[in-house]
Amino acid sequence: MHDAVRKLAFGAAVLALLALFAYARAEPTASRAEEVEATLRRIRLPDGFSISLYALVPHARSLAVAPGGEAIFVGTDERRIFALTPGGERAAAVEPFASDAAFVMPHGLCFDKDGTLFVAEQNRVSSFARAASDRHRLRAADARILVPQGALIPPAEQSPFHSARICRVGPDGKLYVSLGQPHNVPPPDKLALYDRIGMGGIIRMNRDGSGREVFARGIRNSVGMDFDPSDGVLWFTDNQVDSMGDDTPPGEINRAPRAGLNFGFPWYGGGKVRTREYARETPPADVVFPEVEEAPHAADLGMIFYTGDMFPPRYRGGVFSAQHGSWDRAMPVGARVMFTPVGADRKASASEPFAEGWNTTDPHYLGRPVDVAQLPDGSLLVTDDQNGAVYRIAYVAR
DSSP: OHHHHHHHHHHHHHHHHHHHHHHHHHHHHHHHHHHHHHHHTTOBOOTTEEEEEEEEOTTOOEEEEOGGGSOEEEEOSSSOEEEEEOOTTSOSEEEEESTTOOOSSOOEEEEOTTSOEEEEOSSOEEEETTTTTTTTTOOGGGOEEEEOTTOSSOGGGOOSTTOOOOEEEOTTSOEEEEEOOSSSSOOGGGHHHHHHHTTTEEEEEOTTSOSOEEEEESOSOOOOEEEOTTTOOEEEEEOOOSSSOTTOSOEEEEEESSTTEEOOTTTEEETTEEOSTTTTSOOOTTBOOOSEEEOTTOOEEEEEEOOOSSSOGGGTTOEEEEEOOOSSSSSOOOOEEEEEOBOTTSOBOOOEEEEBOSBOSSSOBSOOEEEEEEOTTSOEEEEETTTTEEEEEEEOOO
């Protein structure tokens, strides 16, 4: 009898501790949401636009919206991928995806039109069929390995520096993956190797991993790309050389209308600014300079072409991009969402701030945008890895 009582008492104590633990976990989440929402009240947007908290997601970095908008996948710079169930103004659920998988920086996420999710990690590429519809049951064993671990780049060149990949499926049906340079400026004896495998460039392959080739070279570290839906041309952001001064070199948004182009790095540190290390070297004769120059050291990351009909007409066909913000500048810039108008001739105008206020210039950031994505209703999602959050920007006609 006494044993039974002790067991009941022990069970009750365990339940009480679990309840207390659940409450302790829930309270900081609610408090954190309130803190983030308070910050969002400081964000400046054009008239008619609003920004709100869509979900709290730890280490939120990249975004991939499933065809039809059934689910939203969030990549990170650590070991997890999260799946969000849409729910109008706020996500209805946030859940780990393939939680038993041993991901390593699963930053590069992109969908094929058939619903296959591609995952570009630091040194591996895999895919999950029916990722959105089957997201609650998929596990590591369901991944199709396209490029096995250690085969995306030589293991000797693996570095945490510039190893956040990004991917897109192009109109040609091929998978495009960015490969950042593992240096601020690479030593000359590495150039031949990097040129051959596409580090400091963008590679493409068939969707089964075969037929790998280098699509573009001369890129320092692209963490954002999208295909212009009007003509199928690839555009991409590029982060430029550090420690050259507060106001140089510029960041870049580039346009690659065909394969085989060279975008100038490491001979150019950004725009037409030569690097010190290669100042006496002759650059390639056919260098392609950026479509748009951005603020120096603003860290231009994710980008998309806006195709929705929620926003006013001037935004349709233009580019939204995220600037993560400075670390090597006396007065930080960036930490904002930019808009770049693109005309009917597909020529871009100068970028302009669209959502800003995370940069307090003291220097201290209240948030750091990383990526942007469009929901089926035409609203815009933005990730913020500092706050572990996904935001939603909407427009209400006035």
